[in-house]
Amino acid sequence: MIRRAFGLLVVIAILSGCAGTLVYDDHPIATGSAGVATLHIMRSNSVWGASIRTPVYVNNQLIGRLGPGGHMQIKIPAGRNSISVTTSDIIIDAKEGTSYYAKVTIPLQIWWMTPSFNIKQMDKVQ
Numbered sequence: 001m002i003r004r005a006f007g008l009l010v011v012i013a014i015l016s017g018c019a020g021t022l023v024y025d026d027h028p029i030a031t032g033s034a035g036v037a038t039l040h041i042m043r044s045n046s047v048w049g050a051s052i053r054t055p056v057y058v059n060n061q062l063i064g065r066l067g068p069g070g071h072m073q074i075k076i077p078a079g080r081n082s083i084s085v086t087t088s089d090i091i092i093d094a095k096e097g098t099s100y101y102a103k104v105t106i107p108l109q110i111w112w113m114t115p116s117f118n119i120k121q122m123d124k125v126q
Helices: 002-015
Strands: 036-043 054-058 061-066 071-077 079-084 089-094 099-105 118-122
Touching: 036 054, 036 079, 036 089, 054 071, 061 071, 071 079, 071 089, 089 099, 089 118
Parallel strands: 036 099
Antiparallel strands: 036 071, 054 061, 054 079, 079 089, 099 118
8 A cells, every 4th residue: 555655656756847948058059249139938837748848949950948937048140040849830030139039838738759839929028
């Protein structure tokens, strides 16, 4: 009886674990301050998918993994940029010195192999 209870607690602890945000330092998406814009990518904090980090790609380069309640602030080059997560992407035509905002959401789903994440551009006010 005690073993079953302990085993159940271990399973609950593993399934409810939280994943933090990782931004990789080795992504030379934009260097310097000339000709760059700022991109903010956010993810709401919810229990659904709490133990999974969202991989975030800028121009097909993995720049980090976004955890629940996480925020990334990265510099992107001015011009056309593709921002993508597992199942969706957006195109941002960035202007120098401008800030852009995007939100990652996780749809209600049953994960067989890989979880799905969506991304959409939003206004700063949102």
